[in-house]
Amino acid sequence: MHTYADVILPLALPQNYTYRVPEILESQVKPGMRVIVQLGKRKLYTALVYRLHRKAPEGYTPKDILEIEDTYPIVTSRQFELWAWMADYYMCSMGEVMMAALPAGLKLESETTVIPNHLKEIVDEELSDHEYLIVEALQSQHTLSIKEISEITGISNPLKIIRNLLGKHYILLEEELKTGYKPKQKRYVRLWEGLPEDKLSTLFEELERAPKQRELLLSFFKLQGELGKAKKITAARLLKESGAGESSLKSLQDKEVLELFYDTESSLPAGDIPQTSLKTLNEHQAKALAEIQTSFKEQETVLLHGVTSSGKTEIYVQLIEEVLSKGQQVLYLVPEIALTTQLITRLKQYFGNKVLVFHSRFSDRERVETWLQLVQKPREAHLVIGARSSVFLPFGQLGLIIVDEEHETSFKQFDPAPRYHARDTAIVMGLMHQAKTLLGSATPSFETYYNAQQGKFGLVELMQRHGNLPLPEILCIDLKRARSKREMQGHFSTDLMKEIQNVLNAKKQVILFQNRRGFTTTVQCRNCGHITQCKNCDITLTYHKHIDKLRCHYCGYSRQVPQRCPACNSPEISSFGFGTEKLEDDLKLMLENAEVQRMDLDSTRKKNAYENIISDFEDGIINILVGTQMVTKGLDFENVALVGIINADTLLNFPDFRSHERAFQLMAQVAGRSGRKGERGKVLIQTSDPYHNVIRKVMENDYSGMYQDEIYERKNFKYPPFYRFIRITLKHRDKNKLSSSANLMSKELRQLFGERVLGPEFPMIARLRNRYLMEILIKLEDKVSLKKAKIRLRETIEDFFRENADHKVQVIYDVDPY
Template identity: 45%
Template structure:
């Protein structure tokens, strides 16, 4: 870097803008300005953002530049290789680099703005002209000097106060100040130790030279008994019941000293590592092949409970021993709980965990630990873990690779973590292992084409047999009046028998809430969301009707809002309803529910799963959370309340996903015993997919689905791009979508489908129409996306379509 010559930096900002922005950097910041460091930069009239330095140069653009305010990092938080990965994600998924950065970085790395109100320096202190609200604020400011917006809202007991504050600003009563600060706050622990030069004997002797204090003497004696010379102060006081004030005299007498220590939030207890478990012959063969194969990407296709995780553990051991990093991706946060336990049993404190349930400061600290590669060579995490700044990645494992949870929906980037992981394998020159009992059709297609290697585990570990499977015809059961609520006699008796044997029951219903809708029997009125074309779901625990899309809620009523009659009934059922019915059937049993409503808190997954593993729960009712890779020893029965919801879903992947879901949830039974059972309730007991599930026949599913996909031009033979055009005005949404589709047809011709209304015409206040673009695999995908981008930009810049929003989803569904 040449000092004295003007230096400029191109900065990536966390905004949905395609461009990078150039700033001049002052000489006082030159020494710290390194590619990959964060800088605080002004943007617009008053905003300040934390951006990432992409490049440093001496070429001045032909416009006036703003200066970098501050360099925020001592060393880079991302590498050039990491930024290149962001760029690939932005290009492939048709979004901006800023949107990728915004999704990638923990919130702690972004700057926060706090707005304060202070008294205007020109105010003449005449309170006689003030109204009551203005007087309250001025009075408070005279006491506190400045107030936050939230504090003003509390004083005035109003939700919206900005218009009021703006008016006071115009009257020159107050000024508005914005304070920018970093969100990350290190964790500080108050510590205690003897003053320098003292030991146990001299400390007690020094205390005896002062006026005796029994409490101080007891405090000091207990401290001197501690095995460590430096101890956490507040923990010590709490453990022995001392008041913190007892230490003041000892500090004043210079016997002990208190100091602050910055500690890592991710600190762990030292664990005793257990030796690796023995593998059977089939597992050893798969492991050896995965170690020696030249294929970068390999599929480990193992039936449920075949011991895929043990193969992963042996593979991880060989990679960690070579000094490289490992990323272990799982589709659900719930899966991290059991996996962390198993991996820590083998690898101790080498295992780090990363997902959205951790606080922003915890994620920031793990980010830095991964970047330095000093503490956690093994990372287990959900899809966002692909953004971590690995420097020496040797292995990526994608467990349950078929899961749709790996696909990000909103906001952008709408990436597929499995596909990003495959690219990362080439980008970081590391191996990728995709593991599952029910591979996605895209993965199976790539295996058949020779792009991926294939290694199979065809037997359950320990020689246990698959559970016995029964499909119950509930249409016949309803006719014969052999249904109790939503339970057939067969399922209810199986639950009873399983519980009497001292075993546990898993019940699967892929819909949360108590009932999907409330319907008037007199006029047929169904309460709908005010912002979406969706019926409101009844939640018994809160006695409210709630929209699962925008969160709108309203109180339930026994009277119909349309005709005022009291003939209102609940239709359909969710996990909450099943739990309620079970309480009536088995009042003495412990029944718990695992769905989005019961797992919102940070440790809720772990608490429920640990309680079930410890047999503190007899029956666990859940949504798809309970179907994915969980390993329980005492499950004797798995029940599926309604397979039809999966089979009848309006999606070209419905049969594939129904097969995967049913096979996966069935695989939770009989993992440590042979005598187990699966009961699937359906109105279509002879459905082809249910027969394939019953016979564990993945090959015929694959063969049949691939024929259909090719005939109807769907993946894996064609690529899809889904375009959603949205506006609060229905007419404008229709016109804009028709304009875009017509423009697209000039180039893509018959490859364009739509525009059509999606399943829900209006969501979150926006009317929406969808367009689907199908692109052959032998056409250039990047060229097709560039052309589509031009059409979308043309629509957004059109004067007639101001306010129209376009959502582009590459490889959707």
Template identity: 35%
Template structure:
């Protein structure tokens, strides 16, 4: 008997054994998607193994869903590792590697067979079904009853009594290949000339002039014919209809690429490429940290390394931390590699994503660009993975499982595929820096910005800090790369030419103490006096400005001055943010919206005060202070529509705006030649969160946004507004000194045993009731402590209420298992699994989510 081990795409431990019908034997192979019976349902699963054996009770595979395997053996192995390391099921890991919306499964549909039921709840069910005029899917029935979930036990009793019938209805995949009708002329034009109808003749002429099948919609439009005309000609045997699969492409994939720039490499770029060439040519696993300051030309290194991989017939993946960066990155890579570049990200429609994924799997696109999920792209013969801005927390998946870190999955995938993995950053995560320091990763430094043209009087570097500020991955001064030679020879060259080619200096940085500004009564809004003056100077010179305010909306907090009332979300333990454009109060966790009150609902007073400033409020202030300035705002509210990121960046790049104001998405990867000023409206946002990485994230954000200024021929300046000017993250960002910040931060981490000196596994215990959630959290934590007692140096932290204690109606409690780095990850995984098994299935409405290597502790 032919058997298949199948992993259903659900949060259940698998695989499960099925028998293979003879007619499907050739198609049921590892990696194939299949439809299988699972309990009373039918689900999509993936075959992970096949073989001969005996399993008399095994149910048969019902169908094979694709004409070729969806996953390669390489990706199956990777997803198995993801499941084991990140403590999720194999099905959850496989689902993450497949395009969304392709699952085929059954849904339960309830039909009424009776008109009455003796209990009120059952009568309500029958009433809802009668009102619907037919059957209802179980989730829709729950909604009709005003419940979060359907009354399962009641439905079972009603089914047993014959009052309702519950059927399993097969639901087709949401994402399917797009099929369009194309037409060809089946006879010669001379033979078609016998046609008498003018529209028939016109359609025949259009088809005769084409060298290939013509899309029916285009043929009808050009000829003025109708679908009836087509039907008539098909019946006469003069036209043939072909149903062809067509590709749906994302907006950024359609943009015409600019011609590639003729770039001369500077020495650090050349050295980096020379180091990458041997492992690329040998096809050996090689992971390297490419540590280059902002504007040092890391992207050019990516492009040339990828070109070397493509020359050898292999493929590459380029990961970017934000969807907002995808259009800009795609344009640059398509300029070099043309239509060999595909895009994958979650803002694409399910159909677009399926089409791109299918063609990547078929080898039509050897280059894939996208955020974290693109790490699973089914490229053929992987040769390189490029992880840009590797330090970004957005590479970590939070919900649903698997809660993977795309950077670390990229490293593992490259290693398993004998490929190169390049981790690029101006501010590497301390974990990556530690791996480079220990020799686990190779290390390449690019300590200077790309040379630009400077007039002689500006060539001394006095306009900005020297960019030679890197000191290797961890941080000792003796590892510092040798700075470019200077002295008599360079000075002689300066005297001989009015324009010099030298590394662009990093921008000068000024700190504005907001507390001091308020004390001396110079602070009249979100923008300080110094920032306003600097903005006016740039506007006068026709230069551009980027402003970072890492908080969207208008006012983060509204409070009643009379009674102290503050509006809070009923489903989340957070205050509501005012969005002035539509006069609503919004929760930034669950999306709940309420109308803005005109008076306090508690005491009736109309003395409502707005506290704090979001992007909308800063936008309003800019319009008042600089009425002639052209402003673009870039935050989640303005980029929610498809293609909005690309349109805003294109407008700013084309000079249609003077100021780009936004949240952290404006801090990453943007490169605009005329941006000479970057203003950080509030550098303290996020600095004081209860997270051991808060200082690191603040430094990285400030260093990254500072790097948007002065990247080309015009010198740049950065103004940081803060109430904590002496904080180490501010001071080291002021000096562009990554190495000094890392030394400071690592002392703190070492003392507390946090990464990179320790390992962390987090657990989020969630429940609909606060008391039962706390009880479950305590029981699970106690079980974890018992099993972790065998691990030397291990420590269980918690349980403790999450910083945001309630989100979307679920109370949240955190527990963390911490252990020295010397402890194998498998030992922590074993303790967590044992604790989970001891507790068993959580009560209804409760969940325990495991997060290995968490990046946020709040």
């Protein structure tokens, strides 16, 4: 009997495909290995073997697996178990989970290349200028990729030209696998194996007439003496030390004196890191640690609710040490890559080379090597620090998961599928690995806190700051009053500017928070009121001064600032609103002697940008740090005496049921960056509504009161944690077709779910990337089976499309869309 393999393809397919395993490969192929398979007539993909069996598929003849990529499985059975849960819970395919999980270097996909048709005679008159350029290039190069054709013609999308050349029979298409991860090879030098010792004594005399070769050989022995014979000498270092060139090195190789060889070099940090002993916990921390350990005996998941600067990280360190000493692994999840910078330095002092880092700012090579290290050494104790994608890593002996700042929205993936929440996935992952999960936050999400109150999670509270430091003094500045009394300097009140100056005079530092990036948020004509919008999205363009362009933050479209209004041709163009770039610019003009730096998405695009900004702020080089949400997330700066929230109103007045919760969390978190060491810090909140309930709760540091107010509202108006949401987003290029399909679909869904269905409605941004959007929301009470509801939902929508073939719209499911 033949062996068959169910494989996962990196595509949004409704089911996994079955391929036949050729006899020659039967003894080699195993679940978790990558294999090359053909899909369709010519496309090649890397697929993952999900399971092996003897049952031939019904209805079609399976194709053969073409090749095996691995000598050992790179995905574990527990990973497959987690992927299957994610695909089921978040209503997506296993292929979409695979695309999110695997680093790009472990995924191969065939690339279409263009080759010349030598049977076709070239007739110049048949060809356009662009077509001629391609045909001419193919005379000297046998193949061209789509990207190369784009560069030759200067056209970003040359597919129309390629189709024309195919129709005229000048070219043929073929598929070629793009190369994936290859281990980095480094060139080393050693003495020629078998070189007689007596030859060495006469060698330098023979090289008298070749001074460069002689100098190179002397440098080799000098380096060997410095490094020791066990240490390999790189060719690059030897050439630098000797001042010789490649020709001298090649001559010594030809004379069988030195030998060049290659060896794999890891991109991961190497060498021993000196470790320091763990800090002694204070009375409150020790009590919290004991309570966590007791809770873990009865609960799989525990919430640590500790105020800002209470020393939660030191408690984590104690728990990590306990797990690593047992030979188990720890996953430490953080919401923001910026947060890993300080954390890595801190944790490497305790755990040295046991620390691995995994996030999207790392190169693909580094991510692949971290993945393979965990696969190859499944029983080795490691502490992995990473952002949400770290939940996909192949842990072999996971003992503890820590989700720091668990309330952060950064843990939720909104696009593309799987639209998962890393915190919830981590809890499920912990259960699968029989590992404990610790959630930590100064301002827990209300769903998490509710679960802890109901006994679903353990709850430990730490309400004292480390060193008994008082919480920062929080004051409110009434912007309406300041404007009426003309006490504003740009976007800064006089009171805030005085405090900034006092702090700078005292050699302390300032953090200013504004949750908008860019220079100005709107460009408008003063004559007719026309606002410059994105051509692809229903959103205003933001002006960025450093590139002197208007840019869409959703699709990336950019354009020059119009000199005249495109609607009425008036030259009266003005900018309104402000972002972090504008604040930075204003402060540099007002405080010439202060060093001002911005930390937002625009200023941290490069790999080491976070590290450089944070390092400069820690070292006191930067006096004022202006930032978006990045500055609120768990960063620890001991010299910060003042935090300013520039405009709290933009946080409060957002049309979302969680806007008040998130506003409270953001303001409380950014306030917690102040006065973390020594003197009491100060926080100034600028708002037009100083008596708003959320502002009052932040000033009183009243998390419990805020939670009670919100949970009462949510119960009355059927919101989480009392109800579960499934949001269905429909997309189409034609607004009328979309509206028609959405209305028909909502009628079908109401027959099944009744009043639980809301919508369809256009969202706040109704068009993105030239596609219109409409949303249908389904609210499900706790007593309804979510699993059964999702099955019925899928069936209903599939039946809808079968019966309404002319209503083809893209459907996106988002379970727990918050």
